[in-house]
Amino acid sequence: MKTAEYIEKNISTGFPLSRIADPAHTIFLDIETTGLSPRDAYIYMIGIGVIHRNDLHIKQMFADDPSEERSVIESYVSFAAGYDTIITFNGNRFDIPFLEGRASIYGIDTDFSNKTGIDIYKRLRPFRTLLSLTDMKQKTLEVFLGKSRADEMSGKELIDIYGRYTKEHDPEQLKLLLLHNHDDVLGLTQLLPLLAYPLAVNGPIKAERAVKNNYNDYEGNIRTELIIEFTFETPVPVPVSGGFADCYLMLGGNKGKLRVAIFEGTMKFFYPDHKNYYYLPDEDRAIHKSAARYVDKGHREPARPETCYVKVRGQFLPEWEPVVSPSFRNEYREKTMYFELSDEIKNDPEVFGRYAGHLMNTILKEL
Numbered sequence: 469m470k471t472a473e474y475i476e477k478n479i480s481t482g483f484p485l486s487r488i489a490d491p492a493h494t495i496f497l498d499i500e501t502t503g504l505s506p507r508d509a510y511i512y513m514i515g516i517g518v519i520h521r522n523d524l525h526i527k528q529m530f531a532d533d534p535s536e537e538r539s540v541i542e543s544y545v546s547f548a549a550g551y552d553t554i555i556t557f558n559g560n561r562f563d564i565p566f567l568e569g570r571a572s573i574y575g576i577d578t579d580f581s582n583k584t585g586i587d588i589y590k591r592l593r594p595f596r597t598l599l600s601l602t603d604m605k606q607k608t609l610e611v612f613l614g615k616s617r618a619d620e621m622s623g624k625e626l627i628d629i630y631g632r633y634t635k636e637h638d639p640e641q642l643k644l645l646l647l648h649n650h651d652d653v654l655g656l657t658q659l660l661p662l663l664a665y666p667l668a669v670n671g672p673i674k675a676e677r678a679v680k681n682n683y684n685d686y687e688g689n690i691r692t693e694l695i696i697e698f699t700f701e702t703p704v705p706v707p708v709s710g711g712f713a714d715c716y717l718m719l720g721g722n723k724g725k726l727r728v729a730i731f732e733g734t735m736k737f738f739y740p741d742h743k744n745y746y747y748l749p750d751e752d753r754a755i756h757k758s759a760a761r762y763v764d765k766g767h768r769e770p771a772r773p774e775t776c777y778v779k780v781r782g783q784f785l786p787e788w789e790p791v792v793s794p795s796f797r798n799e800y801r802e803k804t805m806y807f808e809l810s811d812e813i814k815n816d817p818e819v820f821g822r823y824a825g826h827l828m829n830t831i832l833k834e835l
Contacts, residue, residue: 506569735796
């Protein structure tokens with residue numbers, strides 16, 4: 469088994485790793501294999517990165533031939549024993565299951581169950597459209613951040629190169645193999661700033677202000693929208709924007725802006741216990757049975773879920789799960805809900821902070 473070690477001096481991740489893990493107990497992991505399944509392929513290299521102060525220490529454990537796979541895995545397990553967090557790219561689906569599968573053949577305990585896994589790919593997958601990415605490959609994300617690498621090979625191409633190396637032991641072939649894994653491990657640290665996007669959407673935000681604005685829609689009608697401006701702790705590396713229908717999101721630096729159309733008109737509040745209400749067709753509303761005794765029987769009927777409502781006129785904002793109560797709808801079975809933009813809510817930054825988080829998550833699902 470060969471071992472290669474490098475130190476990348478004065479790296480700047482542009483991201484506070486301490487937001488998600490203890491830097492002193494965190495490793496970056498990338499494996500190289502001869503195929504996709506641990507049943508009929510094996511590991512020929514494991515690369516590990518550790519940040520110490522401002523330097524990235526990379527260690528690569530390389531199998532000179534397939535018989536050294538066990539030594540490579542054992543060397544990794546020994547090294548990783550002192551760390552409790554593992555950062556990977558698509559490691560939840562590939563690296564970790566593959567490593568566990570191959571280790572089990574030799575009766576080796578990889579100890580993954582006692583460690584926290586942070587999969588950069590998994591955390592960023594919901595943001596692909598918002599980031600306007602053609603695919604979710606590690607190299608694509610590095611280009612998105614303006615990063616370049618010396619390695620130009622794909623993992624698939626390297627399988628053939630490794631096969632030739634085991635027969636020829638050409639130093640140039642070894643150089644290519646080590647370079648690819650080195651750049652993959654280094655790339656993991658360079659991708660960390662991308663985790664600011666899920667932190668911005670799912671983490672705590674501070675609503676700075678909410679203002680109304682008039683605009684012309686596609687048909688030239690004058691409509692009103694609400695603009696929510698907010699801040700978050702960790703700045704995103706690249707400004708992005710996206711949305712659907714009447715909702716739009718913009719993120720840049722540590723500031724965000726949401727635009728959402730305001731509905732002005734009449735909405736219905738549906739009472740949850742329709743069996744305790746009567747519906748009054750003449751008035752198009754429901755009243756509780758305790759008050760219905762004053763209404764002539766010919767002007768009332770037992771309320772059904774879809775007729776058990778009271779109408780309210782005002783300004784409303786859409787929501788797709790109950791974030792602000794009470795909830796209103798146009799019709800009983802309509803999925804989109806609304807809450808009234810009352811004076812009390814207008815002056816409550818906590819409500820708009822929760823609502824902003826809800827809108828961002830909804831936009832991501834719809835993109």
